[in-house]
Amino acid sequence: MAELRGPIVDVGETRSVSTQYGERDLAELTLRPERGQAEPVTLTLWGKWSEIAEYAQTGMEVLALGVEHEEFRGEIQYATAGDSRVVIEPDYLVNVTDVRSWVQCPRMHYLNTLSGVPLNYPVVKGTIVHEVFSDLLRGGEVEAAIDDRVAEVGLDLGLLDRDADEVREDVSDHARAIDGWLSQGTLDGGDEWRSEQTLISERYGLKGRADAVRRGAPVELKTGKNTNSEPRFQDKVQVACYALLLDERGEPPDTGTLLYTKNAALDRNEESGDLSPTKDFSLNDGLLDYVLRERNHLAAMAVAGEIPTGYEANATCNYCFEQDTCMVISGRLDQESKAGQIGEAIPEGERAYFDRFYRAIEAERGAVHNEYAKLWTQTATERADADRALIDLEPAGEIEVDGRWELRARCDDPVSKIREGDVVLASDGHPVRGNAEMARVVSMGEEIVVTADEPVELRRLDVYPSEIGADRMLTALHDALLAGDESQKDVLFDRRDPAFQDIEETFIDNNPAQDRAVRRAVGAEDCALIHGPPGTGKTYTIARTVRALVERGERVLLSAFTNRAVDNALDALRDQGFEEFVRVGTEHGVREDIQEHRLESRGDPDERAAELRNAPVVAATTASCGSRIMREGSFDVAVIDEASQLTEPATLAAVTLADRFVLVGDHQQLPPVVQSADATGTVETTTATDGSGATAAKTMDGAGGATSGIADLSRSLFERLIETHPEAAVLLDTQYRMAQRIQAFSSDEFYDGRLRPASPAVAGQHVSDLPGVTSDALPDHLQERVTFVDPDGTVRGNTNPAEVEAVAEIVEAYASAGVARTDIGVIAPFRAQAAAIRREVPDVTVDTVDRFQGSAKEIIIVSFVATGDLDSPIFEDFRRVNVALTRAKKGLVLVGDRAALATDERYARMVEWAE
Numbered sequence: 071m072a073e074l075r076g077p078i079v080d081v082g083e084t085r086s087v088s089t090q091y092g093e094r095d096l097a098e099l100t101l102r103p104e105r106g107q108a109e110p111v112t113l114t115l116w117g118k119w120s121e122i123a124e125y126a127q128t129g130m131e132v133l134a135l136g137v138e139h140e141e142f143r144g145e146i147q148y149a150t151a152g153d154s155r156v157v158i159e160p161d162y163l164v165n166v167t168d169v170r171s172w173v174q175c176p177r178m179h180y181l182n183t184l185s186g187v188p189l190n191y192p193v194v195k196g197t198i199v200h201e202v203f204s205d206l207l208r209g210g211e212v213e214a215a216i217d218d219r220v221a222e223v224g225l226d227l228g229l230l231d232r233d234a235d236e237v238r239e240d241v242s243d244h245a246r247a248i249d250g251w252l253s254q255g256t257l258d259g260g261d262e263w264r265s266e267q268t269l270i271s272e273r274y275g276l277k278g279r280a281d282a283v284r285r286g287a288p289v290e291l292k293t294g295k296n297t298n299s300e301p302r303f304q305d306k307v308q309v310a311c312y313a314l315l316l317d318e319r320g321e322p323p324d325t326g327t328l329l330y331t332k333n334a335a336l337d338r339n340e341e342s343g344d345l346s347p348t349k350d351f352s353l354n355d356g357l358l359d360y361v362l363r364e365r366n367h368l369a370a371m372a373v374a375g376e377i378p379t380g381y382e383a384n385a386t387c388n389y390c391f392e393q394d395t396c397m398v399i400s401g402r403l404d405q406e407s408k409a410g411q412i413g414e415a416i417p418e419g420e421r422a423y424f425d426r427f428y429r430a431i432e433a434e435r436g437a438v439h440n441e442y443a444k445l446w447t448q449t450a451t452e453r454a455d456a457d458r459a460l461i462d463l464e465p466a467g468e469i470e471v472d473g474r475w476e477l478r479a480r481c482d483d484p485v486s487k488i489r490e491g492d493v494v495l496a497s498d499g500h501p502v503r504g505n506a507e508m509a510r511v512v513s514m515g516e517e518i519v520v521t522a523d524e525p526v527e528l529r530r531l532d533v534y535p536s537e538i539g540a541d542r543m544l545t546a547l548h549d550a551l552l553a554g555d556e557s558q559k560d561v562l563f564d565r566r567d568p569a570f571q572d573i574e575e576t577f578i579d580n581n582p583a584q585d586r587a588v589r590r591a592v593g594a595e596d597c598a599l600i601h602g603p604p605g606t607g608k609t610y611t612i613a614r615t616v617r618a619l620v621e622r623g624e625r626v627l628l629s630a631f632t633n634r635a636v637d638n639a640l641d642a643l644r645d646q647g648f649e650e651f652v653r654v655g656t657e658h659g660v661r662e663d664i665q666e667h668r669l670e671s672r673g674d675p676d677e678r679a680a681e682l683r684n685a686p687v688v689a690a691t692t693a694s695c696g697s698r699i700m701r702e703g704s705f706d707v708a709v710i711d712e713a714s715q716l717t718e719p720a721t722l723a724a725v726t727l728a729d730r731f732v733l734v735g736d737h738q739q740l741p742p743v744v745q746s747a748d749a750t751g752t753v754e755t756t757t758a759t760d761g762s763g764a765t766a767a768k769t770m771d772g773a774g775g776a777t778s779g780i781a782d783l784s785r786s787l788f789e790r791l792i793e794t795h796p797e798a799a800v801l802l803d804t805q806y807r808m809a810q811r812i813q814a815f816s817s818d819e820f821y822d823g824r825l826r827p828a829s830p831a832v833a834g835q836h837v838s839d840l841p842g843v844t845s846d847a848l849p850d851h852l853q854e855r856v857t858f859v860d861p862d863g864t865v866r867g868n869t870n871p872a873e874v875e876a877v878a879e880i881v882e883a884y885a886s887a888g889v890a891r892t893d894i895g896v897i898a899p900f901r902a903q904a905a906a907i908r909r910e911v912p913d914v915t916v917d918t919v920d921r922f923q924g925s926a927k928e929i930i931i932v933s934f935v936a937t938g939d940l941d942s943p944i945f946e947d948f949r950r951v952n953v954a955l956t957r958a959k960k961g962l963v964l965v966g967d968r969a970a971l972a973t974d975e976r977y978a979r980m981v982e983w984a985e
């Protein structure tokens with residue numbers, strides 16, 4: 071028996087042949103083993119595996135396990151045998167719950183992903199019951215667990231107008247079933263339990279979280295009823311997926327258990343059938359193989375970017391309770407559908423827009439899947455070097471707190487993308503092959519603290535990629551196009567120019583441009599754009615705009631790309647004496663001093679819901695605008711900061727919640743970060759022969775051309791609208807940050823020379839203004855506000871050691887002249903260079919441009935790294951330079967190779983200006 075893996079070079083036809091066992095189907099795939107490096111070989115798929123030929127495409131990766139091989143005329147030929155399993159695109163991790171809905175109906179699976187799960191009682195109740203289940207598994211007491219878990223979702227219940235007591239009663243019935251079953255389990259001698267286990271299979275391309283694993287066998291809890299003796303088919307499918315996941319970890323389980331908790335609440339006199347809540351069933355190979363084939367079909371369509379029609383399965387539309395929705399969406403998008411179409415299609419332009427963005431979003435999802443694959447295709451050191459893992463941690467204890475585990479470890483060099491509040495994979499050494507748990511980072515530093523449901527020996531933390539961004543963009547696209555307001559769509563799709571009312575009032579009396587911006591925003595009948603170059607008081611203007619709108623009786627949604635910007639805007643509102651806002655966000659996401667305004671989910675349903683419904687201003691990131699809670703809301707105006715950093719669908723998540731919108735941003739600074747197009751050099755680029763890179767490349771191909779889709783996502787709605795409707799925009803032209811000498815280049819290059827300092831004091835500021843600084847102690851060139859240093863270095867990979875040394879010397883010179891180290895910032899294009907500099911200059915903020923956007927320092931040193939030429943995509947987008955140069959208030963030092971920079975006329979102009 072052999073294992074075979076490689077990309078498909080040819081897919082043969084399925085045909086039927088007579089064998090000694092009767093008529094059998096077969097199909098041949100031609101693969102290139104060794105990840106495409108070896109000579110092609112033939113794999114014959116027998117029986118049901120031959121179905122693969124109907125959807126597999128050239129270029130897709132195949133993993134065939136337990137196949138037979140024999141030599142025939144000097145060539146080795148492979149064929150599936152009784153125990154074989156074949157996996158298409160094993161690096162594409164399909165969610166177990168997606169396989170479940172796919173089996174019910176592939177089209178329903180697609181529609182659910184598109185429309186997202188709305189806030190509804192069955193879902194909230196399901197969550198409560200599942201949480202209670204976990205609590206009981208961890209030894210909790212029933213009543214306490216119910217009280218606690220019901221209280222926890224007070225907000226959701228309030229928005230659904232549910233009474234807490236009734237919900238508690240409702241949940242008790244389910245909890246009784248769980249409790250009864252658990253006590254039965256312990257009767258037959260100590261059960262070995264594990265709740266909520268995160269499982270990833272690199273072999274079968276699956277990921278999921280099993281409700282529980284008992285003695286190595288999966289247990290799934292369902293809050294519905296089932297009075298048949300057999301579990302529901304799609305439920306079995308789900309459990310079988312967990313079995314495959316467990317199979318990879320060693321002992322394959324032979325029994326699965328479903329727990330239908332509603333059965334315990336049924337009245338025996340009224341219901342007939344099998345009322346016992348637990349149904350065990352056998353996990354035979356036939357079922358596991360079937361589940362894997364369905365998973366394959368799903369993965370193949372996703373990777374090819376194809377949209378399911380419903381014909382892929384033999385689901386019966388007549389009995390489907392989603393038939394109407396299905397027909398309406400199919401009709402509106404004019405998509406082929408087994409259920410048929412009703413209604414009129416949306417205009418062609420909108421459909422084309424939908425298709426383009428759908429493909430681009432799926433390409434993003436493909437990029438996320440590439441990140442998953444790196445969990446096992448890269449070594450620990452490679453992960454650490456890419457800042458995606460902290461490795462070689464030394465466990466420093468674990469304690470149980472309120473049923474959860476607090477895990478500690480020591481780390482010498484805690485430099486990575488992982489931040490406090492992030493959800494990560496904590497493992498005892500390997501995130502997939504070892505013992506791993508989802509954990510939340512509580513604190514980062516030499517001692518790392520995380521919390522998890524189960525204890526793990528904490529030796530490694532990995533960034534856990536998330537598809538939620540892609541999911542949220544899809545639902546935003548759905549909401550905007552299929553449920554959006556027609557008049558808003560007319561403006562978004564350029565069928566009508568935005569309209570404005572003239573507003574006479576003065577809102578800001580010391581800054582005419584800001585004042586014009588507020589008037590434009592307040593008078594906008596559709597939308598307004600506030601274009602704010604660095605330091606021009608965007609935040610201040612946003613706060614004034616929000617107040618002006620509230621004064622006029624409008625209800626405002628205040629949003630931004632990052633939590634930091636949302637909190638800054640709220641801070642500015644508070645400074646202006648306005649505090650009637652509610653902040654929606656997680657405890658970890660919201661800044662300490664804004665916590666008192668954070669909307670708690672826990673508590674009395676009516677009170678919680680009233681807080682949200684009655685607040686004149688609700689603030690949340692655009693990502694959380696796509697949450698179930700926020701999607702319930704509606705506003706008069708959405709004011710969205712950092713709009714130039716948002717993809718168009720991400721902006722729509724906030725825009726669709728309001729009648730009108732105001733976008734604030736600067737398209738001359740960093741554009742939206744798009745992973746599927748990321749070739750910036752800060753992220754490792756993958757080659758087509760590398761298995762982990764193959765998926766994205768194909769996703770894009772299959773999606774009908776990478777560039778069309780991707781160009782769309784990296785261009786913000788802000789940028790699109792400012793180009794099509796310049797009349798809707800106001801440029802803030804007065805900056806409060808930089809010395810005149812520092813702002814000059816940026817102003818000329820990016821803002822038609824329109825930027826000017828707010829006052830003589832701003833214009834003339836100098837390093838000697840800083841307390842305790844004697845500028846005489848500085849070498850002559852550092853007394854200049856802008857200077858250029860060429861240390862004559864040589865680039866090595868993404869670092870330049872001579873520049874590291876030069877930067878360290880410059881920092882020391884400033885420090886010895888009395889400049890506080892915290893007033894100095896260093897910017898480098900590559901993470902590797904930033905890390906090298908960081909080691910030399912403690913207490914100084916050193917980072918890439920992306921991390922510096924939105925902040926400023928008294929002194930900024932930029933290391934350009936490149937020597938010889940500027941041959942890296944990172945130098946292509948000159949807007950990065952704009953961001954780097956405009957972080958400095960009093961001193962800016964450019965460290966680079968004159969010759970390399972001279973190869974591009976824009977960089978050459980920059981050097982000329984700096985010298």
Ligand SMILES: Nc1ncnc2c1ncn2[C@@H]1O[C@H](COP(=O)(O)OP(=O)(O)OP(=O)(O)O)[C@@H](O)[C@H]1O
Pocket residue numbers: 578580581584602603604605606607608609610611806924925
């Ligand atoms: N009209 C104004 N009068 C007085 N001070 C102002 C005015 N507008 C802005 N400022 C001040 O200028 C500084 C920068 O303003 P703000 O933080 O709003 O800028 P920003 O454009 O949001 O900055 P960034 O480019 O970092 O996003 C703040 O200290 C703010 O108080």
